[in-house]
Every structure is written in structure tokens, then in C-alpha cells.
Amino acid sequence: MDYSGILDGILGQVQKPARYVGGEVNIVRKPWDAGLLRFGIAFPDVYEVGMSHLGLQIIYGLLNEREDTLCERFFAPWTDMEGAMRRAGLPLLSLESAAPAGAFDILGFTLQYELGATNLINMLDLAGLPVFAAERGEGAPLVCVGGPCAVNPEPLAEIADFFYIGEGEVSLGRVIETYRETKGRPKRDVLRELAEIDGIYVPRFYDARYKENGEIERFAPNEPGVPEKIKRVYAEDLNAAYFPERPVVPIVEAVHDRVSLELFRGCIRGCRFCQAGYIYRPARERGAGLLLEQARAQLANTGHEEVSLLSLSTSDYTEFERLSASLLEFCAPRQVSLSLPSLRVDSFYMELLERLQATRKSSVTFAPEAGSQKLRDAINKGITESDILNGAKMAIESGVTRLKLYFMAGLPTETDEDLEEIAELARKLLSASPVRGISIGISAACFVPKPHTPFQWEAQASPAEFIRKHSLVKAKIRDRRVKYSYHDGKTAEVEGALARGDRRAGRAIVAAWRRGARFDGWNDMFNYEIWRAAFEENGLDIGFYAARERRAEEILPWAHIETGVSAAFLSRERERAYNRLLTPNCREKCAGCGIDNCVVKKAAFSGGQPGHPVLTRRRV
Amino acid sequence: MNKYLFKYEKTGNARFIGHLDLLRAFGRAVSRAGLPIAYSEGFNPHRLVSFALPLPVGMSGLGEIAALRMAEPVEPRECAGALNACLPEGLRVLAGREMPREEKEPAALVRFADFRADFADFSVLESVERAVGAVLAANSLLLERESKKGVLSFEARQDIYDIYAKGSSVFARVSQGSAVNLRFDALIARVCRDAGAEPDKIKCARLALYKEADGGAEEIF
The missing domain is CATH 3.30.70 (Alpha-Beta Plaits)
Structure with a gap:
């Protein structure tokens, strides 16, 4: 059926209708009826957010390069469009062919944030599909979930048919081939074959049994031969990995509307709160020469005005000076600006700032994460107060008038004194400033313990505790030059419950969606009451998932997912946090995290210099 | 002055592109086409592309006008062809001509x-x-x-x-x-x-x- 007429009829009623029509530069359209495997890549947020995501462009390009596959995009319609679609009876449509999602072979969602789960469910419903995998029939597409949230797949285990754990470049090809080979056979058989592929987790082949106290008693396969543990897959050599040289150019301004160069994956730092620092190990670099080539090709093929470097800690890139110099040389005469997030503030950085003609930075952002040295050591942040003070001084001397500082409240081992030191640090920065007229913006997030990190067993502060903590800091700030803002502990509670939830928590997500939860990651859309009711309705306690400290012996819901980092290492790191011991970065000294054939260990990286403040340009 | 006018149409799905997004889409097509577009002065240089008049979102435009300032003289007919190879679906340049020095900006006309x-x-x-x-x-x-x-x-x-x-x-x-x-x-x-x-x-x-x-x-x- 051709839905374009109905679509056309409702686009006049919605905001930003171009989100829903496609037709962008560099899209790929393949014949619908040529026997190709139809893969829908679905991003559970609006177009502008999804189109900012490099991973989506990689998978889109990678799959469309295959002659046996067509890959088309789906995004979550904003609430006005959802209403119009439901009124008109219009299903979720792809942007390339305006084809209904239900007509695809595989729908692959990338879940970047736990609170995107209700949008994912909503997209399945808009596709006309039952949200629970067990209720979807033989003809329905297979629903796959990947992305960082898949490292704890359990909350969505009854919704997805299979999970892809790790980086798309590695096993997607085999998923496609296996699907093609088994097509026409019962869905169960197809999934059984998929379960043989590295990184693929098929939850229906595993059962969980629970104790009276709610903990997991036993988690094991119910199907002979499927792996007991599912190993995350990662691309060993980023220089050989697929990279999209013709990314789709967003037609509605995306949040990050620019050429992205992925300097490396993973991070050598090992900050104990940071999930990305563990689940993307080992740190793998892409060569500077290749990055330059990719920048040239992407700029030529997109017409973008900006190049941005993508990594968890840009300054740790081995050839950073060479790369930034060559990029500047290439970009400046072409009126292309260069943005450098996640940099340490040091003299080289200041020099670079001056050379970036387009950059008149009036503000610089630091992420000390914790107010006191003691707590910064506990989280292995590895920067000192003098690093921050010196970095700020350099920035101010170069003309910066506003400092932004990011902190987290609710970190393990945190005391009220640690929190008060946030205010103290701001005071020191102001009094150490060589010039007047400096203002400071402090933003405090709520710490949410994440799976596969040293803090995965920790208790999370309750919303009430977060209010107390934030009030404590706020009361200590008396200087009018300092502005304090903080995140909401209620959103953090739900995020925490989903991040560390088990299979049963999925029922609460579906219930929240039924009660109208959408776009929960958007501040003005989040509705706490809905979530409380959704958990209660299913006899579940949010606190059991978010607030509770896990016993060391407990079977964690994600224990069958192996990232390659050993539980023993995480436990050791937790112990070191309690003793406020720093763990050196991976290049300085291997900490023995358990990664097999670690490239950082093998290659003699030329060492970065630890102990500089990290400068981030935080994303919106 | 190296200023050129292009007549273009905005039809089909491109009808839904808003004015600012259209400006960006046109600018990027100019860059992809490798045209020697001129840039504004200042800290944030932008391409000197302008439109005669915004078109309401959702409405087709069959005779819309864009003004482009180039850094050097170009052949407007060739530019039109190059642009058409690079524009998103639904945007198509129909003709181009040089803008005489004395001609006012289309937006003012x-x-x-x-x-x-x-x-x-x-x-x-x-x-x-x-x-x-x-x-x-x-x-x-x-x-x-x-x-x-x-x-x-x-x-x-x-x-x-x-x-x-x-x-x-x-x-x-x-x-x-x-x-x-x-x-x-x-x-x-x-x-x-x-x-x-x-x-x-x-x-x-x-x-x-x-x-x-x-x-x-x-x-x-």
C-alpha cells in the first residue's frame, strides 16, 4: 500500500514536517521487491537527535554497501506527529521508501539512553506490532536492540527478539547472512541460528528464577547449545573498520550537524563512574592519515561547515598535535570550522585555541566531577585541584570570562564535606582569577551506577537524598558570580532502575508506555508519577532496582553479558575506590582488566601525560 | 560583483523544508558542487546565499529566486547544472543569470x-x-x-x-x-x-x- 498520500495529508498539521519526509542528500534507495533483505535501522528519538549519531550512519552505510541488503531509517515521531498518525491510521514509515516498519525483515534499534525505552516500544506499536516478542507472529520483523544500553539487555528481554552486544561492524554481516540462509524457516529456528553468532543474545533461550527477596536465584539457558555467556564484540582495527564517507546530510538541523571524525573508541583513563570507559575497552585509535582522508571525503560529499573530533578523551590521541595541525591547515582556507571537545587545558590547547580563528571562546568547561581531591581520587578522575586552577588561569588569561564546571552528586563514599568542597572550589577559582568579571556556572548531575563498572553494586541516592545534597551545595554558594544548577533526582531514579533492572522491570516500562510515557529523556516530557504507578502496578519497587546496594555474591541481571572486563577487576577497582587509590591509565601501566589481546598493552603507545584537567564541550 | 540569480523550484517533499533549513541545504549543495561561493566577513563566516522571500512550509514554489555571491566570475548555466547534481530531492534550479551591478537584491524588490x-x-x-x-x-x-x-x-x-x-x-x-x-x-x-x-x-x-x-x-x- 502507498502511504505517501496519507502522510502528505497530515504533514500540514505538525511541527517540523521535514523530519518525516526523507529525500536527503546521500540517502540510499534500493528496489523494494528485488529480494533484498530489508533492514530497518531505528533510532528511538526524534530525527534531529538520531541524525546526530555516528553509529547510525555507520550501520546505514555498512548495510547499504551490501548488495543483498537494503537499509532504511526510522525515527520516533514527536508527540504531535504520533497523534496525527494514530488519527489517520498511518503506520511508522521509513524515510527512504515510506515503507511501513512491519514490512521489514529486521528492525534494529540502537538504544543510547535507558530512558529511550518507551519510545522504542511506541515505535513498535506504531508499526502495528505487538510490543512483546512472544506475541509477535511468524510474519513480523525480528526486533533487534543494540547500542550501549544492550550491555544490560534484561529490561527489554521480553520485547526484543535478539540483542546485538558490541560494535556493529563486527557481526552484522553474519546476522544478515544467517537470516538469509534461514529465511522461511520458523522464527524460533532463525533465532536459534542467530544465537550462534558472536555478540548475539537471544533472551528467549534463557530463563531467570528469582529468590523470595527478589534477587536472581539462577539464570541459565533453557536451550541446549546456546552460549552461557554472551561476549561483546568489538572491531580490533579501526583502520580496517567500515567508515561512511558519504553520510546522509540532515535536512532538519541536527543537534550535531557536522562531519564527525572518530579518533578512537574506548578510553585509557578508567574513571570508575563512567560506563563508556569500561564497555568500549580496549582503547583503539584510528590513524591520523586515514582520519584526514575521511575528513576530506566527508566534507566533499556533504558540504558540512564544521568538523568535530569524536572520542572520550581527545587529548589522549597519540598523534593529536599532528592531526589538529593538518586539519586546521585543511579546514581554514575552506571556511570549515573545527571543534575540539574533551580536551585537556594545557599550553598546547591554548595555542590551538588562538589558531582556531573561528573560535572566540567566551567560556571553557571543566569536568572535575567531584569537589574534593579525596572523592576525585575515589572515582579515579586523576586530576588535581592545581590542575584545575592552572587550567582555569590559562583560560582566563586567554580571554575566557565564564567557567563552567560539571560535578556529580551521590558518588560512592561521598560525604557532606565532599559536596561542600564544590562551593569551595568555585571560591578558590574566583579568588585565583587574574582578572575581575569572571563568572562560574556549576552544574551538578545525579550519579547513576551503571552495569559493568566498578560501581555496579553501589546504592544510588534517592530523589529525596539528591534534593538534600543539591540544597547543601546551593546553601554554601553565597557569591553571586556563581550560578548553581542541578539535575532532577527523579529522572535519575528511573534511569537507574532501568539501567540495572532485570527481566521483570520490562513490564514496568511497557506499563509506563501504556500510561503515556514518551520521550522520557526530555526534561519537559518526563512524568515521574507515571513511572511510580507503572512499577507499582506490576508489584515492583523502583528502589529495589535503583537504591539498593547489591551484595557482592548476588547474580547481577547482566552477569551473562561479558564485556571482556572481568568482574574480579571491577570488584578490585571498587575496593581501590574505597581506599581512594588511583589506578594508572592503560598506557602507563596495565591494570589487568581482563581484556584478551589488548591492543593498548601490545602496542607501545607513546604515553599521554596524565594529570591535566579535562576540558569538555558538553553536548546539549 | 560576481552576483548571480537562480530561479528554482521547491516541490514534492522539499515543500516541507523550513526557511533556515533550506538556506543550509542550498549552501551545502553549493559546497558539494565545488562552486566558488563568497563568504561573509567576521568571526562566523557564512556563505553568501540568500532568498527573495520565504515560502510557507508545505507550499510548493515553482519560480523561487536565490541570490548567490561568488568569489570569482562563474558561468551561471554551468552552475545551475552543478547545483542540480547536488541538491536534495525536490529542489531544482531552472535557470541562472548574472545580476547586473545596479540591480537591487531580490529580497528588496x-x-x-x-x-x-x-x-x-x-x-x-x-x-x-x-x-x-x-x-x-x-x-x-x-x-x-x-x-x-x-x-x-x-x-x-x-x-x-x-x-x-x-x-x-x-x-x-x-x-x-x-x-x-x-x-x-x-x-x-x-x-x-x-x-x-x-x-x-x-x-x-x-x-x-x-x-x-x-x-x-x-x-x-
Whole structure:
């Protein structure tokens, strides 16, 4: 059926209708009826957010390069469009062919944030599909979930048919081939074959049994031969990995509307709160020469005005000076600006700032994460107060008038004194400033313990505790030059419950969606009451998932997912946090995290210099 | 001066691209085409691409005008071809010409535009024709538009220079530009109301942009 007429009829009623029509530069359209495997890549947020995501462009390009596959995009319609679609009876449509999602072979969602789960469910419903995998029939597409949230797949285990754990470049090809080979056979058989592929987790082949106290008693396969543990897959050599040289150019301004160069994956730092620092190990670099080539090709093929470097800690890139110099040389005469997030503030950085003609930075952002040295050591942040003070001084001397500082409240081992030191640090920065007229913006997030990190067993502060903590800091700030803002502990509670939830928590997500939860990651859309009711309705306690400290012996819901980092290492790191011991970065000294054939260990990286403040340009 | 005018159309799905997104899309096409576009001065240089007049989102444009300033002389016909290889679907350059030094910016010139509204429901055509005739015959016509303060009504008759029905379409020439800009969709909504037609099913297009010349209208491109 051709839905374009109905679509056309409702686009006049919605905001930003171009989100829903496609037709962008560099899209790929393949014949619908040529026997190709139809893969829908679905991003559970609006177009502008999804189109900012490099991973989506990689998978889109990678799959469309295959002659046996067509890959088309789906995004979550904003609430006005959802209403119009439901009124008109219009299903979720792809942007390339305006084809209904239900007509695809595989729908692959990338879940970047736990609170995107209700949008994912909503997209399945808009596709006309039952949200629970067990209720979807033989003809329905297979629903796959990947992305960082898949490292704890359990909350969505009854919704997805299979999970892809790790980086798309590695096993997607085999998923496609296996699907093609088994097509026409019962869905169960197809999934059984998929379960043989590295990184693929098929939850229906595993059962969980629970104790009276709610903990997991036993988690094991119910199907002979499927792996007991599912190993995350990662691309060993980023220089050989697929990279999209013709990314789709967003037609509605995306949040990050620019050429992205992925300097490396993973991070050598090992900050104990940071999930990305563990689940993307080992740190793998892409060569500077290749990055330059990719920048040239992407700029030529997109017409973008900006190049941005993508990594968890840009300054740790081995050839950073060479790369930034060559990029500047290439970009400046072409009126292309260069943005450098996640940099340490040091003299080289200041020099670079001056050379970036387009950059008149009036503000610089630091992420000390914790107010006191003691707590910064506990989280292995590895920067000192003098690093921050010196970095700020350099920035101010170069003309910066506003400092932004990011902190987290609710970190393990945190005391009220640690929190008060946030205010103290701001005071020191102001009094150490060589010039007047400096203002400071402090933003405090709520710490949410994440799976596969040293803090995965920790208790999370309750919303009430977060209010107390934030009030404590706020009361200590008396200087009018300092502005304090903080995140909401209620959103953090739900995020925490989903991040560390088990299979049963999925029922609460579906219930929240039924009660109208959408776009929960958007501040003005989040509705706490809905979530409380959704958990209660299913006899579940949010606190059991978010607030509770896990016993060391407990079977964690994600224990069958192996990232390659050993539980023993995480436990050791937790112990070191309690003793406020720093763990050196991976290049300085291997900490023995358990990664097999670690490239950082093998290659003699030329060492970065630890102990500089990290400068981030935080994303919106 | 190296300034060039391009006449282009914005149809199909490109109708839904908003003004700022269109500016970005056009600019990026210019870069992909490798044209020697000139940039503004200052801290945030941007490409010197401008449009004669924004087009309401959802409406087709069949004779829209873009002005491009180049860093060096170019052959406008070749540019048009290069741009067409690089523009998103629904945007197509129809012609290009050099802009004489003395010619004013198109944005400053626009005074009138021709529009067309296509009715898919043939059963209302007769009453539409009557409603159109009534508009033409009236001395005063109050139209409504939504604003932040609610629905405002305004006198529009003096800004309608011509309006007639032909086949299943209504054609009109109305005031357009930075000084007076009559919303054609408001006019058509009124015609629909009078004729008992459903405005949601009507497709509108802006056909051509005019400047004032010798007391009359003359196409800018």
C-alpha cells in the first residue's frame, strides 16, 4: 500500500514536517521487491537527535554497501506527529521508501539512553506490532536492540527478539547472512541460528528464577547449545573498520550537524563512574592519515561547515598535535570550522585555541566531577585541584570570562564535606582569577551506577537524598558570580532502575508506555508519577532496582553479558575506590582488566601525560 | 560583483523544508558542487546565499529566486547544472543569470506574487468559483490569521490584484514582500469557508515573484 498520500495529508498539521519526509542528500534507495533483505535501522528519538549519531550512519552505510541488503531509517515521531498518525491510521514509515516498519525483515534499534525505552516500544506499536516478542507472529520483523544500553539487555528481554552486544561492524554481516540462509524457516529456528553468532543474545533461550527477596536465584539457558555467556564484540582495527564517507546530510538541523571524525573508541583513563570507559575497552585509535582522508571525503560529499573530533578523551590521541595541525591547515582556507571537545587545558590547547580563528571562546568547561581531591581520587578522575586552577588561569588569561564546571552528586563514599568542597572550589577559582568579571556556572548531575563498572553494586541516592545534597551545595554558594544548577533526582531514579533492572522491570516500562510515557529523556516530557504507578502496578519497587546496594555474591541481571572486563577487576577497582587509590591509565601501566589481546598493552603507545584537567564541550 | 540569480523550484517533499533549513541545504549543495561561493566577513563566516522571500512550509514554489555571491566570475548555466547534481530531492534550479551591478537584491524588490491553489474535490468547484467571484466583487475582505494573541483579522482586499478560478484551480496575484505580505493560505481558507470546501485537501503553489515596474508588475527573474 502507498502511504505517501496519507502522510502528505497530515504533514500540514505538525511541527517540523521535514523530519518525516526523507529525500536527503546521500540517502540510499534500493528496489523494494528485488529480494533484498530489508533492514530497518531505528533510532528511538526524534530525527534531529538520531541524525546526530555516528553509529547510525555507520550501520546505514555498512548495510547499504551490501548488495543483498537494503537499509532504511526510522525515527520516533514527536508527540504531535504520533497523534496525527494514530488519527489517520498511518503506520511508522521509513524515510527512504515510506515503507511501513512491519514490512521489514529486521528492525534494529540502537538504544543510547535507558530512558529511550518507551519510545522504542511506541515505535513498535506504531508499526502495528505487538510490543512483546512472544506475541509477535511468524510474519513480523525480528526486533533487534543494540547500542550501549544492550550491555544490560534484561529490561527489554521480553520485547526484543535478539540483542546485538558490541560494535556493529563486527557481526552484522553474519546476522544478515544467517537470516538469509534461514529465511522461511520458523522464527524460533532463525533465532536459534542467530544465537550462534558472536555478540548475539537471544533472551528467549534463557530463563531467570528469582529468590523470595527478589534477587536472581539462577539464570541459565533453557536451550541446549546456546552460549552461557554472551561476549561483546568489538572491531580490533579501526583502520580496517567500515567508515561512511558519504553520510546522509540532515535536512532538519541536527543537534550535531557536522562531519564527525572518530579518533578512537574506548578510553585509557578508567574513571570508575563512567560506563563508556569500561564497555568500549580496549582503547583503539584510528590513524591520523586515514582520519584526514575521511575528513576530506566527508566534507566533499556533504558540504558540512564544521568538523568535530569524536572520542572520550581527545587529548589522549597519540598523534593529536599532528592531526589538529593538518586539519586546521585543511579546514581554514575552506571556511570549515573545527571543534575540539574533551580536551585537556594545557599550553598546547591554548595555542590551538588562538589558531582556531573561528573560535572566540567566551567560556571553557571543566569536568572535575567531584569537589574534593579525596572523592576525585575515589572515582579515579586523576586530576588535581592545581590542575584545575592552572587550567582555569590559562583560560582566563586567554580571554575566557565564564567557567563552567560539571560535578556529580551521590558518588560512592561521598560525604557532606565532599559536596561542600564544590562551593569551595568555585571560591578558590574566583579568588585565583587574574582578572575581575569572571563568572562560574556549576552544574551538578545525579550519579547513576551503571552495569559493568566498578560501581555496579553501589546504592544510588534517592530523589529525596539528591534534593538534600543539591540544597547543601546551593546553601554554601553565597557569591553571586556563581550560578548553581542541578539535575532532577527523579529522572535519575528511573534511569537507574532501568539501567540495572532485570527481566521483570520490562513490564514496568511497557506499563509506563501504556500510561503515556514518551520521550522520557526530555526534561519537559518526563512524568515521574507515571513511572511510580507503572512499577507499582506490576508489584515492583523502583528502589529495589535503583537504591539498593547489591551484595557482592548476588547474580547481577547482566552477569551473562561479558564485556571482556572481568568482574574480579571491577570488584578490585571498587575496593581501590574505597581506599581512594588511583589506578594508572592503560598506557602507563596495565591494570589487568581482563581484556584478551589488548591492543593498548601490545602496542607501545607513546604515553599521554596524565594529570591535566579535562576540558569538555558538553553536548546539549 | 560576481552576483548571480537562480530561479528554482521547491516541490514534492522539499515543500516541507523550513526557511533556515533550506538556506543550509542550498549552501551545502553549493559546497558539494565545488562552486566558488563568497563568504561573509567576521568571526562566523557564512556563505553568501540568500532568498527573495520565504515560502510557507508545505507550499510548493515553482519560480523561487536565490541570490548567490561568488568569489570569482562563474558561468551561471554551468552552475545551475552543478547545483542540480547536488541538491536534495525536490529542489531544482531552472535557470541562472548574472545580476547586473545596479540591480537591487531580490529580497528588496519583491512586491507581488502569483499563486495557485489546486482543488482535488471537484464537487466544490462551482461554489469555489462563486466564492472567488464574490472576493473580486467585494470592496472589503476581512481575512483571519492566527497570532500569539489569538486570531487577528485584517483587511486584505487592496492586496488582491487578481483572483480567478480555472479548471480545478484558483489563481491569484497578491501583495508579497517585506512591506506587505498577504498570506495566500489565509485567502484560500476564506474561499474554502465561503464555498464549503475542506482547506486541508488543497495544494498551494507560489508560481512567480514580481517587482514593481512602471506602475505594473514585472517578473524579477
